[in-house]
Amino acid sequence: MTLEEDNGPEPGGDDLFAAEYVLGVLAADEREIASRRIDADAAFARLVDAWEAHLSPMAGAYPETEPPIRVKEAIDRQLFVAEPRAGLWSSLAFWRGLAAASVAALAITIAVPYLNPPVEQPRLVASLAADGSDVRYLAVYDAAHREVGLSHVSGERAAGKDFELWMIEGKNAPVSIGVIPAGQTAHMTISPAVQEKLARGAVLAVSLEPAGGSPTGQPTGPVVAAGDLKSI
Amino acid sequence: MKDRAAFDLLYRQTSAKLFGVCLRVLKDRGEAEEALQEVFVKIWTKADRFAVSDLSPISWLVAIARNHAIDRIRARREPAAYIDAALEVADPAPGPEAAAVAGGESERIYRCLDELEKDRAAAVRGAYLDGESYAELAARHDVPLNTMRTWLRRSLLKLRECLER
Numbered sequence: 001m002t003l004e005e006d007n008g009p010e011p012g013g014d015d016l017f018a019a020e021y022v023l024g025v026l027a028a029d030e031r032e033i034a035s036r037r038i039d040a041d042a043a044f045a046r047l048v049d050a051w052e053a054h055l056s057p058m059a060g061a062y063p064e065t066e067p068p069i070r071v072k073e074a075i076d077r078q079l080f081v082a083e084p085r086a087g088l089w090s091s092l093a094f095w096r097g098l099a100a101a102s103v104a105a106l107a108i109t110i111a112v113p114y115l116n117p118p119v120e121q122p123r124l125v126a127s128l129a130a131d132g133s134d135v136r137y138l139a140v141y142d143a144a145h146r147e148v149g150l151s152h153v154s155g156e157r158a159a160g161k162d163f164e165l166w167m168i169e170g171k172n173a174p175v176s177i178g179v180i181p182a183g184q185t186a187h188m189t190i191s192p193a194v195q196e197k198l199a200r201g202a203v204l205a206v207s208l209e210p211a212g213g214s215p216t217g218q219p220t221g222p223v224v225a226a227g228d229l230k231s232i
Numbered sequence: 233m234k235d236r237a238a239f240d241l242l243y244r245q246t247s248a249k250l251f252g253v254c255l256r257v258l259k260d261r262g263e264a265e266e267a268l269q270e271v272f273v274k275i276w277t278k279a280d281r282f283a284v285s286d287l288s289p290i291s292w293l294v295a296i297a298r299n300h301a302i303d304r305i306r307a308r309r310e311p312a313a314y315i316d317a318a319l320e321v322a323d324p325a326p327g328p329e330a331a332a333v334a335g336g337e338s339e340r341i342y343r344c345l346d347e348l349e350k351d352r353a354a355a356v357r358g359a360y361l362d363g364e365s366y367a368e369l370a371a372r373h374d375v376p377l378n379t380m381r382t383w384l385r386r387s388l389l390k391l392r393e394c395l396e397r
Binding site for chain 2 (some may be wrong): 016020021022023024025026028030035040049050051052053054055056057058059060061062063064065066067068069070071072074075076078079080092098125129136138140149153183184185227228230
């Protein structure tokens with residue numbers, strides 16, 4: 001990773017091409033080439049991913065702006081109408097946005113399950129929230145990596161307190177997955193026993209605990225966020 | 233429908249951020265609304281891609297929205313008018329952005345940007361946040377396109393070197 005890399009035409013070529021794609025400076029035709037390579041070339045996709053991870057903290061500068069309700073209504077019509085085809089056919093915006101690259105991506109998305117039949121791992125998502133609390137997490141359960149990825153959306157822990165993540169299945173006592181590390185995102189590894197229950201769609205909950213986690217093994221503080229895992 | 237409830241939650245929690253991304257890049261409300269619709273459809277139908285990503289869920293979603301919005305502005309036909317519009321709306325000052333930033337990762341990348349020369353850091357930020365192309369950045373900074381390319385490539389490598397330090 002020296003500056004020599006951008007002098008020669010090829011050394012560092014893919015790495016810099018990935019960086020330029022992520023930065024967003026490429027022209028339309030170059031972006032299309034990059035986008036096809038992401039779909040077809042796993043090594044290139046990893047380079048892109050690494051650059052996305054490097055640069056993503058800059059996205060903190062994007063302000064949140066509530067979109068008008070008509071956007072959600074249009075999406076619902078497109079995704080959830082009984083005959084989704086009718087929704088797609090009638091959406092001008094959809095066809096306009098469906099560039100050649102998207103068609104290629106779509107074709108690969110459809111083809112991949114047939115090429116790799118054994119690895120259809122469940123992916124579950126939960127939005128964790130509760131009335132009277134501003135704590136929000138987005139949780140994604142990744143069975144393949146045996147972990148729960150948490151993205152902190154809002155709400156701060158009080159001084160000297162920690163958030164702890166629990167798995168609750170039916171009427172059974174909550175099982176601790178662990179204290180959630182501070183920060184924007186966290187990856188928490190889960191035990192095989194918990195994994196089995198998560199795959200069936202257990203509830204995830206976040207409680208406020210003394211620093212270091214519940215001393216009793218059961219939640220001692222208020223549940224500040226909870227949600228069902230649903231498949232996506 | 234169970235799937236639909238999950239989607240509603242995802243939308244409630246992320247749509248404001250993703251709409252903010254689309255608005256900033258596209259600088260047109262109607263187009264940003266169309267883009268947001270396309271982005272959520274894409275997310276919902278391509279969610280399996282997340283398996284191969286090291287990104288946090290929200291960063292992954294933002295990346296999809298950003299790339300989609302950038303593809304849209306690149307597909308526009310009237311680049312001259314677009315540059316004028318971008319110049320009016322773009323805010324090159326780091327102030328409000330830095331102020332909106334919270335948390336260690338963001339502090340770190342801004343500290344690393346500060347290590348770059350001022351105009352280069354501004355070009356990196358403009359490219360990332362507004363999706364400006366090499367051609368647009370070259371015109372705005374009044375340098376040849378290849379110079380801009382060299383600037384940004386070196387800046388990216390320096391930035392990464394600083395981030396990994």
